[in-house]
Amino acid sequence: MGRAEERRARQRGGRRSAPKSRPPRPTAPATHTESAATAQDTAPGPAGTATAVTGGRAAARRDARKGAAKGAKAERGRIRRLFTWKKTLGTFLGLCLLVIGAFVVLYMTTPIPAGNAAAKLQSNVYKYSDGTLLARDGDVNRENVDLSQVPKDVQHTFVAAENKTFYDDSGVDFKGTTRGLLNTVLGRGAQGGSTITQQYVKNYYLTQEQTVTRKLKELVISLKLDREKSKDYILAGYINTSYYGRGAYGIQAASQAYYGVDADKLTVPQGAYLAALLQAPSQYDVSTASETGKKLVTQRWNYVLDNMVEEDWLDASDRAGMKFPEIKEPKAAPGQEGQVGYLVKAANSELEKQLVAQGVAESREEAEAMVNAGGWNITLTIDKKKQKALQASVKEQLTGKLDPKKRKVDADVQAGAASVDPKTGAVVAMYGGVDYTKHYINNATRTDYQPASTFKPVILAAALDQGAVTQDDEKITADTVYDGTSKRPVVGSDIGFAPENEDDVDYGPVPLQTAMNKSVNSVFAQLGVDVGMDKVLKTAAALGMDTEDLKAVPAQTLGTMGASPLQMAGVYATLDNHGRKVTPTLIKAVENSAHAVKPADPIGGQVISREAADSVTSVLTGVVDDGTAQSSVRDNPQRNGQKVAGKTGTSDDNKSAWFTAYTPDLVTSVGLFGESAKPPHPQVTLTGATGEIPGKGRINGGGFPARIWADYTFGVSKKVSKFDLDTDQGAAVRKPAPPSPSKSPSETPSEEPTTEEPTKEPTKSEKPSESPTTEKPTDEPTTEEPTTEPPTTTAPPTEEEPENPLEPQRDQQAAPRD
Structure with a gap:
C-alpha cells in the first residue's frame, strides 16, 4: 500500500499512524489479493492488524471496480468496432433495397383482379311504363350508373368530402397507408386517410378485412389502377360501390332511398349530404339519427361545401345560400307480393330470350345468369292504371x-290474363294469379292448359288466307255451309276423327258464321281437314302459337x-292488326353498363293477308x-256501342x-284454370266453383272469363271505336234483317244482325234446316215455336260444355252454348 493510501486509510480510521515496515517479499509470485492477505496476516499488534485488514478490503474493492471498468470499456470498443457509421448506413441502405425489391416483386406479381362477387351484385330495377318504380329484385340494393348521369358539381362533393387531391395524386396516400399498416400491426383497429382510389379498390376488388396483406394489396392495386384507368373511371366506381345506408349501395339507389329521384336530378346540397353519409351511414341518417348524429352530419355537410369553395368548385355566394336538404322518410323497398312478382319474372324471361337472340349470351342458362347477376334497369310496358283495373276486375x-271454406273446388280456381295494345304490341296489363308469394306459377304465361275453342279462329284464318276449298271444291267463306251433325266422321283424312259437339247436339247444315257463333266442333274438324292440318299449324305458328312439337x-x-293467355292475346292482336304479326312485349326499355341489348320489336311483317284477318274479325263479332x-x-251496360270481336272456349272436363x-284498340285474353290446391297440383275441373251457376255448374268461357274481360275492357276504354275492315264477309258487314215475330220479349238486337232468316236449330230427331240461323236466341222460348237452342242430352260432353240457356243464372242472362 502506498503512502498516500495509508494516509487516507488512517484518516478514515480516525487517527494517523506511523508508517509500517514493508513485509518480506514472498518467495513465489503472488497475486494482488494474496499480497494484501499476507500483509494483513503479518501486521504486528492489535492496532496494526485492524488497519491492515481495513486497507486490504478497500483495495480489493478498488481493484474490482477497475476490472469492471476495463471490461466495460473493452465491450464498448468491440460494439463500436461492430457498428460503425459506415456499417450502420450500409445496413439501412440494404434494408431499403430489400423492401424496395420486395415491393417491386409484389407489384409485378399482383394483377388488378376481377371485382369481388359481393361488389358485383346489383339489384335489377323495374319500372312501370311511366317511369315510376315497380320493384327492385335482388339481395343487394345497388344500381350502377355512368358518371355522365351524375352532375359534375355532385361529383365534386365526393372529392371534396374524401380526397381533395384526387385529381392530382397517384392514387395512394403513403402517409395514411403507413399509419394504417402500423395501427394494424399494433392492433389499434382501422384507420382513415385512404384516397378515393384506395377506397374503391377496397370496395370493389378486395374485402373489408383489416390485415397487413390486404392493405399491401390495396396499395399495389391502387397504384396500378391509377396508371391504367382514368380518374372518372375510378370516381364512378367509387360512388357506385359505396354504401350509403338504408340498404342502398351506389349513388343511384341512395338517390332514390333519400330523395326519391334519380342520380341525374341531384342538387349540390343533396350530393353533399350523400357524400357526408359515407363516413357513418347509419349514424348520419337524419331521419333516425340522435341529436349528436344530426349535429355531426350537419358539420360534415358544411365541411364538404366549404372544401368545394376552397377548391373553386363552388361559388362562395351560392354556398352561402344553401340549406340542408330535406330527406324522405325511410321505407322498405317494394317486394314481390301480389302481381309484382309475376311481372318481374315475366320481364326477366323476356330479357333472357333477347340476350340469346341478340348474341349477348350463348345459351338460355348463360342469359339467366346474366340477369340474376343484376345491374339491369328495366322499364316495362305495363300501364299502371290498366294494371290496377285488371286486378280489380x-x-x-x-x-x-x-x-274455399264453403266449396272445396273454389280453392282450385286459378285466373290468368294478359292485355295487349295491338298497334304497339305492348303488354299493358297482366294478371298472373292471386299472389306471387302464394302461387308462384304465372297463370298469364303458363302453357299447360288447352285453349279449347279459342283456337277455332286460327283454323278459319288459315282457310281464308290459303284460299282453301271444301271437299266439293268450293271456295271457303264465312257463308260456306258445313254439316254440323255431332260425331260426324271427317272426310278426307287418313286419320279417323268424329268429334262430339257440346251436349252431343246436331246442328245439321250451318254456315261457318253460325258454326263459329255456336262453337260447333264437327264443323271445324272438317274445316281443318279441308285446309290441311299442316297448313293450319303453320298459320298458328305464324300468328304466334308454339306448334313445334304438335x-x-x-x-x-x-x-x-x-x-297461355299471353300467347292467345298475341294471336288475336295479329288479327286485330290486320294480319301484321304482333309479338307481345313486356320490356319498353332496358339498360345495363356491362351488356348492350335492345328491346324486341313487337310489330313484324304481314303473316296473313289483311282480307283474311279482317274477315276473321268480322266473323268474331258474331260470337x-x-x-x-x-x-x-x-x-253489358258499360259497352256503350263499343265494337268487339272475340271467342269463348271451354276445354274437356271443364x-x-x-x-x-x-x-x-285493346286485346285481352282471360283464362280460368282448374289446378288442385294440393301437391302435386294436377289439373282438375272447375265445375261448381263459386256456386253461382245452377244445374251442372259448368264454368264456361262466356261466363266468368267474359265478365272479367268486359268489366276491365269497358272500364279502361276512353272512347268508342269501330273496326276498319277490308272484307265483305262475316257478321260485322251484314245488313240488319227484320225482327222475327215473337210473343215473348226478345233480347236486344245486335248492332249488326245477320241477313239470314231465323230458323230453329235441329234436335237429334229433326231433319236439319237448310238455312241455319245466326240470329240471336231469345231469353225465353217463344210460344209460337221451340227455342232456337236444341235440348240438352245425357251424352257425356267433349270439347266444350256451355251453360244451359233454359236454366236461370244469377247475375247474367241466359247464354248460348259455347
Missing part, C-alpha cells in the same frame, strides 16, 4: 266470389294443344252479338275456360 268478377292431326282443331258471349259482353277478345 278479377277480384270483383271472380276471386271475391270464391269461398302433330298435324284433326284432333288439334279442338284446341287440344297448350297455350259477341249472336253467340256464346252475348250475355256477358253484348248486353278444366279451363277462356274468353279472348278485342276492340280496335
